Amino acid sequence: MNSKLKVIEEEFIETIGQLSESLSINRIVGQLYALLFLSPGPLSLDDMVDKLKISKGNASVNIRELERWNAVKKVWIKGERKNFYRANLDVLKIVINCFKNGLIQRMKKSTDKIAKTQETLNKSSSLFINKEEKNIAEIYQDRLKRIKEISEKTENLVKVLSGLVE
Amino acid sequence: MNSKLKVIEEEFIETIGQLSESLSINRIVGQLYALLFLSPGPLSLDDMVDKLKISKGNASVNIRELERWNAVKKVWIKGERKNFYRANLDVLKIVINCFKNGLIQRMKKSTDKIAKTQETLNKSSSLFINKEEKNIAEIYQDRLKRIKEISEKTENLVKVLSGLVE
């Protein structure tokens, strides 16, 4: 391949690798995706191993991670025994789905737990007898309410984002 | 303190700790913030060390991380030699600022680099002589353009979010 094109490919893969890391995503995951995203045609595991200079095991594990995210798809090529992969080019959709299925779900779990804590607190109000305790309970109620408000806003935001790609 | 209130405090701290971890934030950072967020008054490092059962060094490092984020503030209490801290209760503002100063900035760095790569590619077009190379160059141009579009959308989103808290 033209050496200029090779340089561009390498720069892109490197950049996306760094971006992945700053998003706390495994670098190889990002680089595999970048490689496929740029590639004119589908690539085999061996192709990727060659380009990125990684072990096949590493490539195998991380390409399946990308499959789970719907970021890449297996492609069968007639006359070939190897699996080939191509990138889903709709990056925005991938990102938003990752948000919804990963981050947001885990956030929801946390905010649900906080909502439960809040309930516990409300039900317990009769237990707080002296002024001091009543005061603290009131403050706790205020603070937990703030968290609830935020989680509602977040849920709305996710809905808006989801709407953007459907 | 009333044991029911203590349970609620502990549950909250635990939940926020887990949430932090799922956001790839150090658990202690989240727990320190949770502790101060709930606390009726400011707390000293020693208070936090006692509650969370961590070393003072650990508390010191991570409380300064929170200061950097504007998530907590030092408070001087007359007659006290210790530093005290209180939480900034505006969680949304903190989160959005963290986005802007951390994530988004690093993303911007990456997308800037990709924009540069894109320019290089455009300038190099005369170098691609045969049909094959021209074809690949065209595909690369398309792919890089997609990335550019996404980074523009992201920038807009950040502006909208920023508007929400100012």
Place this chain on the structure above:
DNA sequence: TGCATCTTTTAGAACATTCTAAATATATTA
């Protein structure tokens, strides 16, 4: 100044993640 109190830094232990190479499992073709 010198002592007491508090905070930060540091060195390395404990723990967690990521990677490779080799072994194992699966699929394809003759």
Place this chain on the structure above:
DNA sequence: TAATATATTTAGAATGTTCTAAAAGATGCA
């Protein structure tokens, strides 16, 4: 089915992160 090609799993090495305890560095007060 045997032989070969390919993919996945596994064990442990390499690397990276987080934690503590102790040392060093501040700060304030007699």
